[in-house]
Amino acid sequence: MNDAIDYAINTVLDHGVGIEITHQRPSFQSCAVVQHNLVIINPNANDKANLPFVILHELGHIVLAHQDLGCVSPAARIKQEHEADRFAAELIWDYSQRLGVDYDNAYNFMQAFGIPSKMFGVVINLMKGIA
Template sequence: MTDLIQFLFDFAFAQGFGIAQISKDEEYRSLADKTRNLIIINTNWKNKAELPFIIGHEIGHLMESDVGLSYYCGNALTSKERHADLYSLNLIFDYATRQYDCFNEPSAFMQAYGIPVRMYDDVVKLFRKHNDLLF
């Protein structure tokens, strides 16, 4: 997980985004502040395995040019949140394939990379698309 987080931080820095790591209550949500091109990550989040996904999610908000503050809410209630979720999923999947991590099953990938359960259908679609490109 440390290598993935470093990859995500390096990616964010390459885009001109800053990152602040804070340790708040485990319910305190991470956020992206487009006015400052800044991602604020609560390293004490209740589900530590989800931290890389959250970082990717917040990067997604800044890459999509979402205005103002965007808080990680843990579900995709709006199209803005859904797009940030998909951005994170694709960024992490690209990282995994560059590492030559091979997963035969979407749920194994999700568990290894802290992808939330709500993303299962999207992971299945991503696996199918990737397999179609290989064969």
């Protein structure tokens, strides 16, 4: 799992984005500060298994130039979250393929990298080469 976390952190840095890891109360959620090109991660807000996905999700907001979620409509917020989720899932899929690890089903892949169940359809398409 530490290798996947290292991969996620290095991917953030490779995109020229800053990353701050802060150990706050669990209620302090990780976030992307798009206007400052910064990802803020609170490991206490997520299970360790979810950290690679969370880190890459927040990077997705920056790479995709999303607006501050407080300043967009609920429909735009949902769309941005889905885009960031997809971005993270695709990067993790690429990472797993470079490792040469084969997963016999989407559930095992998702569990291995802490990908939330709402991403099942996206992961199925990635595994089929449809994404």
